[in-house]
Structure formats: structure tokens, C-alpha cells
Amino acid sequence: MEEAAQGAINLNNSGLSILEISHRSADFTAIIQEAEQLVRELLGVSDDYAVLFLSGGASSQFFMVPMNLLGEGDMAAYLDTGSWSSKAIKEAKLFGKVEVLASSKPDNYNYIPKEFAIPTNAKYLHLTSNNTIYGTQYQWWPETNIPLISDMSSDIFSRPIDVQKFGLIYAGAQKNMGPAGVTLVIVRKDLIGKSGRTLPSMLDYQTHIEGESLYNTPPVFPIYVSMLTLRWIKKMGGLAAVKKINEDKAKLLYDEIDANPLFKGTAAIDDRSRMNVTFVMPEQDLEKSFLKACEEAGCVELKGHRSVGGFRASIYNAMPLEGIQTLVNVMRDYAEKHD
Amino acid sequence: MEEAAQGAINLNNSGLSILEISHRSADFTAIIQEAEQLVRELLGVSDDYAVLFLSGGASSQFFMVPMNLLGEGDMAAYLDTGSWSSKAIKEAKLFGKVEVLASSKPDNYNYIPKEFAIPTNAKYLHLTSNNTIYGTQYQWWPETNIPLISDMSSDIFSRPIDVQKFGLIYAGAQKNMGPAGVTLVIVRKDLIGKSGRTLPSMLDYQTHIEGESLYNTPPVFPIYVSMLTLRWIKKMGGLAAVKKINEDKAKLLYDEIDANPLFKGTAAIDDRSRMNVTFVMPEQDLEKSFLKACEEAGCVELKGHRSVGGFRASIYNAMPLEGIQTLVNVMRDYAEKHD
Numbered sequence: 001m002e003e004a005a006q007g008a009i010n011l012n013n014s015g016l017s018i019l020e021i022s023h024r025s026a027d028f029t030a031i032i033q034e035a036e037q038l039v040r041e042l043l044g045v046s047d048d049y050a051v052l053f054l055s056g057g058a059s060s061q062f063f064m065v066p067m068n069l070l071g072e073g074d075m076a077a078y079l080d081t082g083s084w085s086s087k088a089i090k091e092a093k094l095f096g097k098v099e100v101l102a103s104s105k106p107d108n109y110n111y112i113p114k115e116f117a118i119p120t121n122a123k124y125l126h127l128t129s130n131n132t133i134y135g136t137q138y139q140w141w142p143e144t145n146i147p148l149i150s151d152m153s154s155d156i157f158s159r160p161i162d163v164q165k166f167g168l169i170y171a172g173a174q175k176n177m178g179p180a181g182v183t184l185v186i187v188r189k190d191l192i193g194k195s196g197r198t199l200p201s202m203l204d205y206q207t208h209i210e211g212e213s214l215y216n217t218p219p220v221f222p223i224y225v226s227m228l229t230l231r232w233i234k235k236m237g238g239l240a241a242v243k244k245i246n247e248d249k250a251k252l253l254y255d256e257i258d259a260n261p262l263f264k265g266t267a268a269i270d271d272r273s274r275m276n277v278t279f280v281m282p283e284q285d286l287e288k289s290f291l292k293a294c295e296e297a298g299c300v301e302l303k304g305h306r307s308v309g310g311f312r313a314s315i316y317n318a319m320p321l322e323g324i325q326t327l328v329n330v331m332r333d334y335a336e337k338h339d
Numbered sequence: 340m341e342e343a344a345q346g347a348i349n350l351n352n353s354g355l356s357i358l359e360i361s362h363r364s365a366d367f368t369a370i371i372q373e374a375e376q377l378v379r380e381l382l383g384v385s386d387d388y389a390v391l392f393l394s395g396g397a398s399s400q401f402f403m404v405p406m407n408l409l410g411e412g413d414m415a416a417y418l419d420t421g422s423w424s425s426k427a428i429k430e431a432k433l434f435g436k437v438e439v440l441a442s443s444k445p446d447n448y449n450y451i452p453k454e455f456a457i458p459t460n461a462k463y464l465h466l467t468s469n470n471t472i473y474g475t476q477y478q479w480w481p482e483t484n485i486p487l488i489s490d491m492s493s494d495i496f497s498r499p500i501d502v503q504k505f506g507l508i509y510a511g512a513q514k515n516m517g518p519a520g521v522t523l524v525i526v527r528k529d530l531i532g533k534s535g536r537t538l539p540s541m542l543d544y545q546t547h548i549e550g551e552s553l554y555n556t557p558p559v560f561p562i563y564v565s566m567l568t569l570r571w572i573k574k575m576g577g578l579a580a581v582k583k584i585n586e587d588k589a590k591l592l593y594d595e596i597d598a599n600p601l602f603k604g605t606a607a608i609d610d611r612s613r614m615n616v617t618f619v620m621p622e623q624d625l626e627k628s629f630l631k632a633c634e635e636a637g638c639v640e641l642k643g644h645r646s647v648g649g650f651r652a653s654i655y656n657a658m659p660l661e662g663i664q665t666l667v668n669v670m671r672d673y674a675e676k677h678d
Contacts, residue, residue: 005344022518022640055394055520056541059555063539091539174556180362181394181520200402200430202395216398217513219520221560278452302359 003318004225014283018224023217031224032213040278042239045163045186050209051308053226055219058084058153058172062091065149068205070096070123071195077101077122077146082131083307084111084151092126101125108308109134111268118144124167130155133305135267135278135312143163147191154185155275157233158317159243167191175275176317180227181219232315242317249315249324256328262286262335266308278311280310287311290334297330299323343564350602353442355532357563358492362556370563371552377569381578382504386524390550391524392565394558397423397492397511400522401430404488404507407544409435409462410534412536416461416485421448421470422646423490448473457483457491463506469494472644474606474617474651480504486530494614496572496657498582506530514614515656517565520558521623581656588654588663589613595667601625601674605647619649626650629673636669638662 012027020318022028030249036051045051054060065088070076074096078089080103092098099122102113109131118125124147130137132154141148147167156171163169168187174180185205192205236242254272257263257279266278281287287310294302305312315324351366361367373456375390384390393399409415415433417428419442431437438461441452448470457464463486471493480487482597486506492630502508507526513519531544540546546554575581583609591646593611596618597603605617628648633641643649655662 018518054559055396056399057394057555059541060395063541067539076407087540094537094539097468141496174559179357179560180556197666198433200406200433202398202402216396217511219394219558219561220513221518221564222558273498305502 003228004221012235018221022221023214026222028220031227032218035223035230036213038182038234039186040144041155042230042233043161043163043186048190049163049186049188050192050205052187052205052208053213053218053223054183054185054208055060055181057180057183058151058170059087059171061151061185062088063094064203064205065124065126065170066092066095067197067199067203068195069147069149069168069191071197073097074123075099075119075121075193077118077125079113079116079125079127079142080101080105081112081128081136082134084131084153085126085128088126088128088151091255094204096123104136109136110266112136112138112271116142118142118146120146122146124149126150128182130158130273130275132273132314133278133307133312135265135273135276136271137273137275139270140205147188154316155273157230157239157242158246158275160239173222173226178229179222181222182226184226245321246274246315246317249319252321252324252328253277253313253315256331260331262290262336262338263331266310275295275314275316277312277313277315278304278308279313280304280308286338289322290331295329297326299330301329302327340618342567345559352577357560362553362559367559367563367619370566371557373551373560374569377566377573378523378525381496381569381572382500382502382525383483384611387529388502388525389531390528391526391544391547392552392557392562393522393524393547394520396519396522397490397509398426400509400524401427402433403542403544404463404465404509405431405434406536406538406542408486408488408536410536412436413462413534414438414458414460416458416464418442418452418464418466418481419444420451420467420475421473423470423492424465424467427465427467427490429627435462443475447643449605451475451477452612457481457485461485461487463488465489469497469614471653472617472646472651473616474604474612474615474647475610476612476614478609486527492657494568494612496578496581497585497614499578499591500515512561512565517568518561520561521565523565527605549551566662584660585613585654585656588658588660589616589662590615591667592652592654593665595670599670599674600628601677602670614653614655616652617643617647617649619643619647625677629669632673633666633669636665638666638669641666 013254039051077094080100101116104111104113125144126149129152148165149168152169154175155170157176171184173182187205234286257265262281263279266281302311304312378390379458415431416438419439427631443450443452463481467490487504488507491508492511493514496515510523512521526544565631596604602618603621641650643651
């Protein structure tokens with residue numbers, strides 16, 4: 001934050017703010033190139049893939065993916081693991097046939113479906129790697145010869161990814177990468193330009209590949225802060241190190257949930273998210289006073305989404321282990337006092 | 340910049356950065372509501388219009404406007420005054436019939452066409468209010484009963500606008516409103532939802548009207564800085580005061596261009612832009628050494644766009660009169676030394 005603020009006043013001692021430099025300036029070119037380079041290095045992205053910094057959020061990728069990859073009459077396969085998947089499915093239906101291979105909706109999305117057949121004529125298989133509301137996360141990837149596409153908005157840069165398994169990965173920046181306003185798209189170049197559609201320039205991946213994300217004025221400041229965040233991840237030791245920390249954090253909290261009789265996790269154990277830990281209190285009338293105890297200890301924004309209830313601890317990269325320890329201590333103290 | 344940087348560290352003494360607060364938080368709700376209120380107050384926008392803060396830049400409005408307002412078989416009228424108009428025309432052709440009523444292209448876009456007939460069956464008439472590359476600007480609006488639509492990316496908030504004359508106004512923020520990454524759309528609500536098209540949610544103005552610009556995660560920081568800029572404009576005395584300053588700045592520079600035999604304006608006098616002042620040197624071989632003299636005096640980024648050549652002084656709201664005076668002094672000194 002301090003470094004981002006410094007850039008907002010005086011970037012690289014240029015006397016100019018990141019808020020006023022041109023997106024065609026040498027300073028910004030260096031920033032966006034370093035951001036791309038860091039994405040490639042941290043995730044191991046080969047030259048077969050383009051790395052794009054777009055605007056419009058992951059919500060825009062919900063339709064840009066089918067618009068760019070599905071021709072008239074083509075079919076795409078989707079896995080439905082929550083509200084983000086559902087939105088992606090809804091938008092895809094505007095551009096082709098959609099087969100939902102599996103859905104955990106009947107169980108309030110509390111697990112990741114594992115049994116499904118992937119039709120070989122599907123143009124791609126789309127999944128949401130982490131489900132913020134329901135606290136589930138893929139800990140494996142489907143084996144398939146068709147391109148795998150994933151919305152990784154809420155867990156990108158939280159762990160290493162074998163990018164080669166994917167045709168396209170997209171992610172809104174605002175969880176682990178930077179501030180709201182920029183969307184990362186990693187796309188295998190050979191998938192582009194085959195839909196037979198004439199697209200508005202801004203909605204055509206090819207435009208942004210040719211323009212190197214500078215076809216139009218990009219979101220300069222969000223890209224700058226993302227670059228700073230990626231530098232920090234590299235300094236931490238890269239994604240293997242980040243994954244270790246995230247697993248330690250998640251384990252600390254899930255262990256307490258499993259050990260403490262006042263709490264109960266909502267997601268299937270194998271599919272538990274390392275980013276969003278969802279849990280309830282079987283004695284529901286205690287939830288209000290427990291939430292108050294959390295807030296008094298400085299643990300805020302813990303209220304679960306209305307469709308799950310209870311609590312949700314969002315423990316993205318920026319959350320330190322100490323933050324989790326504080327919450328675990330509150331849970332223990334609360335249980336002791338309750339006895 | 341200082342205030343924006345302060346917000347990046349500690350917003351309203353909350354201990355949280357604008358870069359980490361949720362777009363659903365009370366702090367951000369207050370920011371986006373104040374930004375909307377300031378837009379309404381400064382431009383005099385009535386409740387018949389929605390005020391939206393979107394992402395994707397003006398380039399996305401090039402296609403969102405026809406996608407939302409043109410039905411199959413409908414026709415839209417466009418005025419072609421430069422490269423931004425041309426891009427808007429190109430995208431509109433994907434969604435309906437386009438009639439270009441007039442174009443100044445044969446004269447390298449050095450004027451704003453004034454003689455044209457507006458077909459009454461057109462759904463709207465689109466124009467680009469200020470043309471950054473060619474240094475021209477509308478100083479009047481066409482009289483018509485069909486909705487007028489304007490890309491005001493490069494001169495919004497530089498002067499008062501009679502919004503009632505328009506069906507829709509859009510503007511990328513990065514000239515007079517804030518940093519790159521947010522786009523202002525002011526749209527008369529009764530125009531929406533009549534195209535008969537089923538649009539992706541993110542591309543449907545109705546989605547953003549219903550979601551109050553919060554359907555998806557909006558570009559939080561660019562909206563915050565825009566709000567700060569709008570506060571500053573209000574403090575300056577509003578748009579009448581800003582217009583006066585901009586006219587004084589432009590007059591100072593154009594007067595020197597007209598008086599100094601070494602320089603020549605490129606745009607028709609009646610259509611001269613108060614935002615981008617374009618000029619050349621009839622003795623073209625002097626241009627390089629003049630540019631050097633400018634840079635030595637601290638006047639930078641003066642090189643004209645390759646399609647016009649010569650020089651372009653972009654004197655948006657952020658440029659003080661003193662900056663123009665410095666440039667005028669360089670022009671005078673240079674002419675004296677040259678004699």
C-alpha cells in the first residue's frame with residue numbers, strides 16, 4: 001500500500017504520478033511488461049499463451065469466453081459449483097449449446113462434483129476453481145483432451161498451477177493480485193479466431209493480443225499495483241512458498257473447526273477451500289454473540305453469505321497466519337466460556 | 340494526488356486502504372454515491388437519466404451504444420470528425436445500418452462539418468465532441484428531435500453541458516475526470532431495453548442501472564480518484580468557472596499562434612479545441628529545434644500525432660495557465676532568436 005501510494009505521488013522519482021502518466025509512456029510500458037513477465041515466471045506460462053490485462057472483470061469473461069471460442073452451433077461443457085459458475089453458464093447460453101456435466105446445487109454447492117463424463121465434441125470444459133460463497137475449491141483438475149477453462153478469480157496466485165492443462169485462465173484481480181479494475185487472461189493463442197464470428201474489437205481476444213493489452217487505454221493504476229503484488233509474491237519465494245503458507249493458514253483454522261464442538265465446517269472435507277473457510281454453529285442462537293466476540297478481537301467481515309449462513313473467513317494471500325491465530329483463539333476462548 | 344495517495348494508505352482514518360475495502364462496504368458506497376451526486380450537480384443531470392460508472396473505456400461504449408439502442412434493421416446516424424468517430428462507426432456497423440451524415444476526412448479532419456441533413460428515421464445521432472488528434476471541438480450541438488449521443492471522453496467537465504439535449508453521453512475518465520479504468524455513462528432511462536436483443540448481462544445498460552454500477556466489482560480506486568477530482572471542480576466554482584479558465588488558457592495559446600509568424604494553427608478557427616491545440620511551423624525544418632527549446636523549458640509531450648504532424652498542446656483541466664504562459668514565452672523567445 002505504501003509503495004502504491006508512493007507511485008501515486010512520484011513514480012520512480014520521475015516527478016510524475018502513476019495517475020497522470022500516459023499508457024504509451026516508457027514508464028508504463030516497463031510496468032506492464034514487468035507485470036506480464038512476473039505472471040509468466042510465477043505461473044510458468046509458455047510462449048504458446050498470451051498474457052492479457054483487460055478491464056470488465058471476470059463477469060466480462062463469462063461472455064467473452066463463449067463469444068470468442070464457440071462458433072454457431074458449437075457446444076461447451078460446464079461444471080456448476082456455485083453462483084459464479086451459474087453466471088458463466090447463463091452467459092454462455094447466449095452463444096451456443098451448453099451442457100452442464102454436473103452440479104452440486106441440490107446440496108447447496110457444498111462439494112465439487114467428481115463423477116461426470118466429458119463429451120468429446122465439446123469445444124471446452126469450464127470450471128470455477130474456487131467458490132467464494134460455498135468455501136469449496138478444486139484440489140485436482142479433470143483429465144481431458146478438450147481445452148480446460150477456469151475462472152480463477154478467487155485463488156489465482158495462491159498456489160502453483162500447471163497452466164499447460166488449460167486453454168484459458170481468467171481472473172479478476174481483486175483477491176490475490178491487486179485492486180479491482182483489471183482482469184488477467186491467459187489464453188492459448190491457437191484457440192483464438194476460430195469461432196467465425198465478427199466481434200466488436202474490444203471483445204475480441206485477438207485485438208488485445210495484437211495490441212499487447214494497449215489497444216485502448218488500460219487500467220493503469222490497477223496494473224501498477226498488481227505488478228507490485230506480483231513482485232512481492234516473487235520475493236516471498238514464489239507460488240510454492242505461498243501455497244505452503246496458505247495451507248498452514250487453512251489447516252490451523254479447519255483443525256479448530258473440526259476439534260471445537262461449537263463449530264462445524266460446511267464444505268466436503270476433500271473439497272475445502274484454502275481461500276474461503278465456511279463454517280456454522282450447530283447451536284445457531286450463539287452465532288450473534290460469537291460474531292461480536294470476533295469483532296471485539298479485530299476479526300471483521302466474518303459473516304457468511306446469506307445462502308450458506310454462519311461464518312466465512314476469507315483468508316487470501318494478504319491475510320497473515322497471525323490473523324488466523326487470533327480467530328482460532330477467539331473460537332477457543334468462546335468455547336471455554338460457553339462450557 | 341496527495342489525497343488519492345492518502346486514501347491508498349488509510350481511507351477516512353479507517354485504518355483500511357481504498358485498495359482493500361470491499362465494493363459493498365459502507366465506505367465505498369459513500370464514495371460512489373458522492374461521485375454520482377457530484378456528476379448530477381456539476382452537469383445538471385435530472386432523474387430522467389442514469390449515471391453509471393463502468394469499466395472497458397470509451398472503446399467499449401463504441402459497441403455498447405448500438406448494441407443497446409439499435410434493433411435489428413434499425414439505422415443510426417454518425418458524424419465523422421476523426422479517428423475516434425471512425426472507430427465508433429466501425430463498431431456500430433456490426434449492429435445495424437449506419438449513415439455517416441458528414442465527414443471532414445478529405446480535409447484531414449481539420450474542421451467540424453456543419454452542413455448535413457439528419458434523417459428522421461435514425462435511432463440516434465452520434466458525434467465526438469472533441470477530437471484529440473486534430474484539435475477540433477464542437478462549440479454547438481446539432482438541432483434534432485432524435486437522441487443525440489456524444490463521446491465526450493476528452494472534454495467532459497471542461498465546460499457546462501446542456502444534458503437535456505442528449506440521449507446518452509459517455510466518457511473515459513482519463514482526461515478531466517480521473518485515472519484510466521473507469522468510464523462515465525449518462526443515459527436517458529427511457530431509451531433502454533427497446534432493441535429487442537438479448538445481451539450479455541455486463542453489456543446491458545439495464546443491468547448496471549439496476550445494480551447501481553455495482554452489478555460486478557467496479558473499478559474502486561479509479562472511482563475514488565474521480566470523486567476527488569469532481570470535488571475539486573466543485574470547489575473551483577463548478578463548470579462555468581472551469582470553462583472560463585479553459586477559454587483563457589486556449590486564447591493565450593491561440594493568440595500567440597496567430598500572432599507569431601513562425602506558427603500556424605491546423606484547425607478551422609470556429610472549431611478550435613480548448614483541450615488540444617494543434618499547430619505546425621510553416622518552416623518545417625525548425626520543428627526539431629523548437630521542440631528541443633520547449634523541452635528545455637519543461638514543456639513536454641508536445642509532439643503532434645503523426646497524422647497531423649507539428650505540435651499538439653493538450654491543455655486539459657489539470658494544466659494551469661502558467662504552463663501555457665511558459666510555452667507562449669518559449670514561442671516568443673524562439674521567434675526572436677530566429678529573426
